[in-house]
Amino acid sequence: MTRATLQDDARGTAPVHGLPHENPGTYEETTPSGPKSNSSDPAGRFPWAALLIMALMGFLLIVTETMPAGLLPQIAAGLNITEGTAGQFVSAYALGTVIAAMPAIAMTRGMRRKPVLLVGILGFLAANLITAFSTDIILSLGARLVAGAFSGLLWGMLAGYARRITAREHAGRAMSVASLGTPVGLAVGTPFGSWLGTAFDWRWSFGVLSILTIITVLLAVFLVPDASGQHAATRVPLVRVLGIPGVAVVLAVIVSWMLGHNVLYTYIGSYLRTASLQLSVDVALVTFGVAAIAGIAITGAVIDKGLRRLVLLSLGSFITAGVIFTVGHASVIAVIAAIILWGIAFGGAAAQLQTAISAASGENADVANSMLGVAFNLAIFAAGVAGAVMISNFDGLVLPVVMAGLAAVAFFIAVAGRRTALPR
Structure with missing residues (x-):
């Protein structure tokens, strides 16, 4: 079975030549007269x-x-x-x-x-x-x-x-x-x-x-x-949803990306103590959160026009923040700048990845998004264990190095999966 055939069968839609649907993430309820718009408001007002x-x-x-x-x-x-x-x-x-x-x-x-x-x-x-x-x-x-x-x-x-x-x-x-x-x-x-x-x-x-x-x-x-x-005709088993082109790619991106994020976020206190900075954990986390709000505002403004570039830019920002955390750990200004960059990049990550996996999975987006949630929580769990091992054997400066490295892995996965998960 070809990739296009699998995708068509899983979505119950017309052939799309192995690429995500023309209208990413659109849900349509089939009626005798044809598909209905996914909006519950006939005027198309934003809810x-x-x-x-x-x-x-x-x-x-x-x-x-x-x-x-x-x-x-x-x-x-x-x-x-x-x-x-x-x-x-x-x-x-x-x-x-x-x-x-x-x-x-x-x-x-x-x-x-x-x-x-x-x-x-x-x-x-x-x-x-x-x-x-x-x-x-x-x-x-x-x-x-x-x-x-x-x-x-x-x-x-x-x-x-x-x-x-x-x-x-x-x-x-x-x-x-x-x-x-x-x-x-x-x-x-x-x-x-x-x-x-x-x-x-x-x-x-x-x-x-x-x-x-x-x-x-x-x-x-x-x-x-x-x-x-979801219409019965478009439902497919969980394993086949995972096999829809692009779904596994997005899941791999989120595991690597969020593992890198949570390794540092969970043990940010250890990093700050190692760096001997006059910066409390509470201030660092609030700064991160405020920057994340700005990140999701930026994402909301441009996501419908350039999802692929947005994801790659966010991952690139993660890598940059990790490098700044590592080489600029002695400077409060540098660390705060890295926290802001980190927060902005993280803020839109959920919307970006949910949009990407919804686009790839079509009518099976609810199941695909549940897989995304599982991947996210597995990353949290794994980061807790891995981070504990790291700070037990090294100092807190190893955490941003790991964060940058895992973000780089996610970046290359996203680039490699551009045909199915994050098309131009």
Whole structure:
């Protein structure tokens, strides 16, 4: 079977000669009279309210995932456990995402989108409430596992949902808006949650997240339009989605790229201590988060016109930032400049890669995006382990070297996969 034949069969579309669909990521519901537009608004208006609600959900997901890392001493004291055990709050969440994301998306991809979204948010809410009130570590870790599972479902469907309710000519822009929650969460949500848990009690952090989740589900009920699920004729097994030309390339890029990112991001404190800079971790992370917001704004402005160049530029910026971190580690100005460049490059990464994998997979974008979420969480898990080994055997200056090297690997994979994953 040729590459073009496999791609046509997987998407249920006309031959495209081995290249991604002419209208990347477009979802069409087949009717007797022909395909319908993927926009739920006949006038093609941009669905700002719905997309911002999706961004708010993304904000809650990323904060829930990363916040415990800043509260390990408080969680350990509150549950009478070691900090190492408390650190499994992060690992259990990531494991839940890895285990559940693809099966959950595969089982729900034919269902209408809004009911699946609401069930996912309510399940996520229940898990966070249990975490906030639990006094047993086993129950708490189980709740984190379940929260990660619902997170995997939501991450897997949000990208496709955003594109389904948006006119096709604004699909990339819609992805950028819906992805805004990630950099905002990293810039504001995670530091605020850590401060709240430190100033009062770590359970308050999960309580506030639960309140915000209740607000989100209410807003979603009234402001997010429904959309159809994937048409039965276009559904293919998970393994065959992985075999669609371009999908594996994007997944390889994200694993290498995000592994390099998380090695430094997770252990940024070790790097700063080794460099002996008068720069706190909190200031570094807030600077990174603000720069990431600027990055996603830039991505939203140009993604529909030059995705390939944008991805390569972002990866090139990552490599440059890693080099500056390495050779300029003695200068606060140089390190801050590198953090800003790093943040800008990272800010648009999620939207860029989700757009690329959606373009490559066509109607199977929900499943492909669940694979992207799994790849992302595997990179987080692997970076935690690999980074711990590195700082145990070397000093923190090795981290940006590894970051730059892995970003270079991702760059070359993206260049090599230009015909299927990131066409001109």
